[in-house]
Amino acid sequence: MTIPTRHIGRFAPSPTGPLHLGSLVSAVGSYLDAIAHGGHWLVRMEDLDPPREEPGAADRILRSLDAHGLHWHGTVTWQSRRHSRYDERLAELAGRGLTYACHCSRSQIRRRGGHDNTGCRASREEQGPAAVRLKCAGGEERFEDLWHGVQHQAIIDDTILRRRDGLYAYQLAVVVDDIDQGITHIVRGADLLETTGAQQRLFRILGAAVPQFGHLPLVMNPGGQKLSKQNHAPALDDRRPSANLVQALGFLGFHVPPDLQTETPVAILHWASARWQRHQVDRRNREPAPIAQTDTGN
Template identity: 70%
Template sequence: MNNAIPYIGRFAPSPTGPLHFGSLACALGSYLDATAHGGQWLVRMEDLDPPREEPGAADRILHTLETHGLHWHGALEWQSRRHALYEDTLAKLTERGLLYACYCTRAQIRAAGGHDNLNCRGGTPGTDNGRANAAWRLKCAGVAESFIDLWRGEQHQQIGEDTILKRRDGLYAYQLAVVVDDIDQGITHIVRGADLLDTTGAQQFLFRTLGAVPPQFGHLPLVMGPDGRQKLSKQNHAPAIDDHRAGENLCTALAFLGFRPPAGLEREAPEHILKWAAARWQRQQVDRRDRQLH
């Protein structure tokens, strides 16, 4: 890492439910990588999809982070309060001729075997051309992107279809908001779960399209569910973290990431456990295997 550039990392949960063990392991890994490199660790609530949000989930997530000693630097950010920034970005991309309206339904895309931008590039963003509910897509299909992942090494991805930046239901898409926010907050390192690895190429393209240097990406191993085939997730009803067992949770997460907490460390205060872990954090020691807890 270039010492002239300060490390700024982040954890960006969605308030669709409480944190489960997989999300805690991800939060811990991103926190330790930032701390071990003398950086800042920010928290941003990705509350962009009201229909999927669970009442009280955001507060519960923040409480879990604080209970486990994962205290963030600076102000907490909320994507729901940043719509003007997203809209301004869309307007600039439109002015550059990089955005177009797509009226294809999911059923039409499935029937066609995938999205074909040649069939829907006739629209103009901001108008419905007599039809409602257009999605806004960024022209990027076929672009090849490469990057070096902190744990998974050299990666090559080809963007399969033009990325949706604003959805047909009028909500801003994750791909737009996450990149715009990372640029605005000066994020230099993105440490997150391996389930998001496949989105990296499209995001890197958008970073460069918006005139920003893409951050360093690192994708941590996934905690798999009881069947060993699907990752733990809110959609799969993964159990919520028990905030009353913070020390045990942290030590279990450390073991999953490839570290060996000494016996009795789980009885210490979270701050002590995190200090022990940050002093020993080595990227090469992280166990990169997606697997179940044992």
Template identity: 55%
Template sequence: MTADTPYIGRFAPSPSGDLHFGSLLAALGSWLQARAHRGLWRVRIEDIDPPREVPGAADRILRQLAHYGLHWDGEVTWQSQRHDAYRAALAELQRAGRSYYCHCTRSRVRQLGGYYDGHCRDRQLAPAGAAVRLRVDTPVSGFDDRLRGPIAVPPALAAEDFIIHRRDGLFAYNLAVVVDDRAAGISEVVRGADLIAPTVRQIALYQQFGWPSPRWLHLPLALNHDGHKLSKQNHAPALPDGDPRPVLVAALRFLGQAVPAGWRDLSTETLLQEAVAGWQLKNLPQQDALPPAAGN
């Protein structure tokens, strides 16, 4: 990203359940960063994994975002409608000799300690029943995060030939994300710190395609009382349907941002306008924490 590049951010939830407080932090942080830069904020529904999707969740997510005043620019992108773009990206990598078919199972990779060893790399296997892996000849060992500074990942993660098309025929998350962010012109990815590790894989894909990488900013995670991040898998409660302002105030405080003393007298729109005006990256905490009680 350069000074002449327009700012375009995004929020990209998967429809595996309703938004919760942790989701709101990612949505609000990315929205505020985009609005503070007078940029655009896109929404993408990452619905490329049907077995994990909850019926009706995508529509509820969009209603929740609107209810909390986080209005997006342009049309919503649906990954389920972009299979042609993913197929074209796979074909490009295949033509360039940057991918290969792999028949190794998850259980074999687990027995290796969790990282793939390149077993199928040079075996010229047939595509039937195979996954497709990216040939990582130049490992990405780390990246600069706008909040956390230089981040390094384990060498085994950086060097792993990772899957970009699954054995079950579904497109892998990392491939779809990179293709979509490139198509949307995303200049900065603002998301939760649980996605730090996949960043090096996404940067590796940007390099393979010869595309410039966006900037990266990973927000702190909200934890439950067991020390685990709030997530749909951990049954985090959905965002309430009532007055959004107390929950927005709790989210702003979690993100280290100032809250107007008379926020109870402000509309949701005005509260968010005040939050944009006062948005300070330097106030973001780097450590994950328990969420505060809404509206305190």
């Protein structure tokens, strides 16, 4: 699905748990960047890894986005329903001689201090589970991030496109989806900055235009860790969406009027989209500022 517009952004959560403040910041940042530029904002559910998914998390994420006024354009894309498309692109790359089977286990790679693509490509007689890797290592990728400026990332490894357990790798699925959806701007958390060079290379190998990337600062807990399910980040309270949005906007550099918390989520986002400025975002990862616990009734 390609929507004819100059600016198409997206939010692509994995259903490993409910949204927390850190994921709300990424959702709000990507939403505002798209809407402020007259574009569309899409939602994609990255449900490619069933062992890591939490039952009911996908539906809870969508309900939470809706409760916070983050209404997406079009229908939600589900990666779990796009396996045939990923097979097509894998077959295309294989037909061009750009992939190979890798039987290396994680423990073998750790012992070697990294993946030895020369030795791996030469091992044609091995049996058993194999990953599919893209022949892409070597050189570097340069891109200019919206908040972190010019980046130079060495491509030191051949990217895994399908894992040894048969599941599609994130790098393949995310690039194929972004191409098919016509994504022009990818605004997401800074924890994904280091994956961008390899993704850019795959965009170009597949003959697609490379989107503009922008990596927002991460919301940290008092222990200096990124908010995440693994670090027991509290789930958003969907009963107080206006307060949550005000806190997220403060983190993104807005000087929020004290009475904004009494507005509806839609009104808050309308206010913010009219004032969105990329340069106001402080790119440093940090703890969020506390806000008053106001019962808004929204």
